[in-house]
Amino acid sequence: MSVPTPLSQRTDMVVFFNGEFVPADQARVGIMTHALSYGTGCFEGIRGYWNDTSEDVYIFRPREHFARMHNSCRITSICLPHSVDELMEIARELVRRNHLRENCYIRPFAYKSDEIIGVKLHGLQDHFAMYVWVLVRVEAVKTPSPPIAFTSLKSAAQAALVSAGGPAPRNCDELCIRNGLTPPTHGVGSCTVVPFGATGSQWPGALFGTH
Secondary structure, eight states: OOOOOOGGGOSSOEEEETTEEEEGGGOOOOTTBHHHHHOOEEEOOEEEEEETTTTEEEEESHHHHHHHHHHHHHHTTOOOOSOHHHHHHHHHHHHHHTTOOSOEEEEEEEEEOOBOOOOOSTTOOEEEEEEEEEOOSOEEEEOOSSOOOOOSOOBGGGHHHHHHHOOOOTTOSEEEEOOSSSOSOEETTTOOOOOTTOOTTTSTTTEEEOO
8 A cells, every 4th residue: 555645745735824825845833833742723624525427526514614613713712814714715725726536634723833832822823724635545433432422622632532432444544433322423533424425415505515
């Protein structure tokens, strides 16, 4: 199995970084970045699904994801400089600029960017980035024991879900976990899973075309 080139080394892909679309290999953060040391950041994981008939990538529930990201930023005292509608358009533009014609994963990330030592949330600069990545394989499903609760905050605490669900089996991009009470709906990294064969009519208002 070939290992994909890291995004930080890709000259052929575009990311959104601090208000601009830039080549992926030009988006850098320092090793002392506050979020790297203290987990002072929050993120979302949003799926995009390629449709052969319409030749379009449909982003799944972007409004709900970005609304939750605004809430996560409020909880972590991060100023997110874009509205939900603006974030939706940035995501759509990322898919366009990277000329994607396959299933993909969109990762917006807001974080404390000062390069300092010190545990605090206030008086620090906030930065925002978003990138898109291609997904080619499916999830495996696992029910953790005991069942766990999902929250309205996506942050460094997401690592707790990885611990609860365990690693994804070989040949899978991701582990999909469930709480034992509902159908499998939560991916450890991607947040939401759509059943195979799902269409826009089955998920009214959920799919957001990029073209």
